[in-house]
Amino acid sequence: MERTFIMLKPDAVQRGLVGAVITRFEEKGFKLAGMKLLQVDRTLAEAHYAEHKGKGFFEPTVTYIMSSPVVAMVWEGKNVVALARELMGATNPANANPGSIRGMYAMDISRNVIHGSDSVTSAEREIGLYFKPEELINYRKVGDEWLSE
Ligand code: CDP
Numbered sequence: 001m002e003r004t005f006i007m008l009k010p011d012a013v014q015r016g017l018v019g020a021v022i023t024r025f026e027e028k029g030f031k032l033a034g035m036k037l038l039q040v041d042r043t044l045a046e047a048h049y050a051e052h053k054g055k056g057f058f059e060p061t062v063t064y065i066m067s068s069p070v071v072a073m074v075w076e077g078k079n080v081v082a083l084a085r086e087l088m089g090a091t092n093p094a095n096a097n098p099g100s101i102r103g104m105y106a107m108d109i110s111r112n113v114i115h116g117s118d119s120v121t122s123a124e125r126e127i128g129l130y131f132k133p134e135e136l137i138n139y140r141k142v143g144d145e146w147l148s149e
């Protein structure tokens, strides 16, 4: 089953949005495969945002995700990478659908609450940055049979 990497950024933790955002993923039907609270250090932050190195927002974004604890998670489900991006909404909350997580809970691109992998390849890379294989759990969940044919 497909997996994606989701991170609740420092603003989500500080604003008490952890439960609300996790609820959106649970209610959609995705299955939680791994989760931890951690403080991101510079090495990890720079590796996470490596594709943006050299851009104007790189340093502020790295500093932002190091500024306070984050919740790192792996969610599993059919087409979860793309569907999670839909749930999250556009990178700039000002353009995000009002029903999306960024649309509901954020107003500025520099504090947009949540990170989600943008492709299956990115998901594999990002999961590997934050989790050891043994920290991800495969299990049967009640109701799995009601989520797709
Ligand atoms: O997070 P997402 O994949 O939607 O967007 P991105 O283009 O990969 O940018 C990564 C992160 O950098 C964003 O989520 C923002 O936190 C930050 N960013 C920013 O602060 N200002 C920008 N103009 C672009 C990105």
Ligand code: MG
Pocket (backbone or CB within 6 Å): 118
């Ligand atoms: Mg991105």
